[in-house]
Amino acid sequence: MRHSIAPAGRKSRVERIVLVADLAGTAVFAVEGAIAAMHSQLDLLGVMVIAFIVALGGGVTRDVLIGATPPNAVADWRYPALAFFMGGLAFVCHEQVLGWSGSTLIVLDAAGLALFAVAGAQKALNFGITPFVAMLMGTITGVGGGVIRD
Numbered sequence: 001m002r003h004s005i006a007p008a009g010r011k012s013r014v015e016r017i018v019l020v021a022d023l024a025g026t027a028v029f030a031v032e033g034a035i036a037a038m039h040s041q042l043d044l045l046g047v048m049v050i051a052f053i054v055a056l057g058g059g060v061t062r063d064v065l066i067g068a069t070p071p072n073a074v075a076d077w078r079y080p081a082l083a084f085f086m087g088g089l090a091f092v093c094h095e096q097v098l099g100w101s102g103s104t105l106i107v108l109d110a111a112g113l114a115l116f117a118v119a120g121a122q123k124a125l126n127f128g129i130t131p132f133v134a135m136l137m138g139t140i141t142g143v144g145g146g147v148i149r150d
Contacts, residue, residue, distance in 0.1 A: 025115035030055035030083040034090035051087025058144025066127045116142040
């Protein structure tokens with residue numbers, strides 16, 4: 001298995017871009033998960049669990065499939081912290097968030113999907129996965145959390 005190589009203590013520019021895309025997608029999908037949970041009238045715990053699952057489920061699935069273990073959702077505190085923060089923020093601001101239009105939610109969903117697809121495919125490529133399978137890993141990263149939620 002080939003991992004991306006960067007000098008100790010320094011991340012390559014591609015790795016930084018992937019990290020930013022991954023964290024941005026995590027934030028967007030955590031809010032979307034929280035919205036879905038609030039529409040189902042779940043309490044705070046339910047909102048937080050669904051926000052976590054939607055935000056991180058696809059990335060965990062991808063990481064396990066490509067052998068990047070433990071998954072970032074477990075190994076890097078920023079992912080669950082961001083998912084819980086955004087889910088909690090959506091819960092606290094529920095009146096504003098639940099008032100978002102359908103087109104706003106579609107734009108957020110498209111943005112999250114795009115961010116996760118790019119980040120997921122790039123991470124798979126960094127692990128030496130073939131381009132076709134890397135594309136599939138990007139897809140799994142983008143849609144995995146929503147599939148688990150549904």
